[in-house]
Amino acid sequence: MKKAIVIGSGIAGLACSLRLQKQGYLVTVIEKNSYPGGKLHSINKKGYRFDMGPSLFTMPKLVTELFELFDENPDTYFKYKKKEVVCHYFWPDGSRFTSVANPKQWVSDASIFFNEKASKLERYLKKSALKYKVTAPLFIENSLHELKTYLSWKTAYALLKIPNLDIFKSLDHYNKSQFKSVKLQQFFNRFATYNGSSPYQASAVLSMIPSLEMLQGTYFPYEGMQAISQSLYHFAEEKGVQFLLEHKVTEIICKENKATGVQIQGLNGVESSVIHADIVVSNADVYHTYEHLLPHLKTPKKIKTQERSSSGLIFYWGIRKEFSELDLHNIFFSENYQKEFEDIFEHQRAPEDPTIYINISSKEKATDAPQGCENWFVMINVPANSGQDWALIREKAKEQIIKKLNKLLHIQLETLIETEEFLDPIKIEENTAAFGGALYGTSSNNTQAAFLRQSNRSKHIKNLFFCGGSAHPGGGIPLCLHSAKITANLIESQS
């Protein structure tokens, strides 16, 4: 029986392990942490449960198809529901907009609130869906680095449509050309943050993202976001995937430019052994893989120099009160959006006036907080770590966040915080080996970003593959699941 090793149990590692198991490999996943899931995991504190990482769930089919691959009913393992309200938006002037999942209703609500013609809004969403349909087969569902991708008719169609995709405009430039409402421009600009980029630099091809959220919908797993990784982990174990938790891969062993296994080390740092395999898949951050696991290979320049995506500063607050004006997803916009992204990407500093995102899973799953309380995941976008003073930044950000929320929600938040945890870029890197604590690998702030991302098959080492947020096609749960699928397909086609 052929053996496969997957380094890391992030969402892509879990998905890839299942796909390889299905192909008949004997799969071992090696994970340095005591828990599976990487960024997708949760903690409990004083009666509150917090999802630590992802909070927005779209395209659930990409998860359920993993159960279906084994002819199992996904409902037995993983249940989720569609959200009717997508997000509550708040602006500094006190105005509020509720974004709903029903596209007709959304157009009607938005045309009133933003004072834009309904036909313009409909056209924008239609074009957004078309952009996704045209580009997904080329940029998301297949390898960009294999000749055969370019020989398919879908790719030829995508290439033909390039002039209609607004690739060479920035997302902000495109949104400004579509709408006069500054608030609506900001609303659609925010979608660049879904892969950790700046709307003022990233291509307008990202205007495809709203169609995924607004036309296909957003979802919530009944047991919280951690149920995505937990259910896949238990399912993989049931199907025979072996997990070695609390073991770190210290080297990918290569003979004559061919991966033949890995060197692993237990948490005590002493016990060390070698596991042989026919193929090795790294779900660890690409930079970490090159710099630390492939000592005999020079890290490619593009891996070293590519701009990282944004990171996050997150407070997990147990709040001793319930708020009827808030829902699962809530956004409190900054006054000057452009300045916020200049701070993050040009000056590498935490924004002076950050947009605040609050996720409250207890709105959907009441047991996530004690009665009468809410579990707040409060996040601002910050740059990836490049040596900033994060303790100082955290202290200042907490003050700013509290001040802003006090003003807009008419509360004294500081008196309501019962418990606190936090994540910053340093902790994110410590927990998951993500270089600089970037949330989504590399940014998409230039038009070549998709082509510069690590390919799923190593060009230097035979039988070595990459999947996850820092490899093609990029970060975020849906793209990581595509990454796992592309990688597994490449492995299948070579065996």
Ligand SMILES: Cc1cc2nc3c(=O)[nH]c(=O)nc-3n(C[C@H](O)[C@H](O)[C@H](O)COP(=O)(O)OP(=O)(O)OC[C@H]3O[C@@H](n4cnc5c(N)ncnc54)[C@H](O)[C@@H]3O)c2cc1C
């Ligand atoms: C705060 C936050 C908010 C986010 N919000 C969203 C969201 O709302 N929606 C969304 O879709 N995405 C979101 N993301 C992004 C999303 O979480 C990631 O893109 C995705 O989870 C990355 O998965 P991955 O497969 O790349 O693996 P990761 O989650 O990065 O896991 C990699 C795993 O590899 C392990 N590992 C690394 N090196 C080694 C080694 N040498 N030996 C053994 N194990 C190793 C790590 O311990 C880790 O468990 C968010 C991320 C964060 C942190």
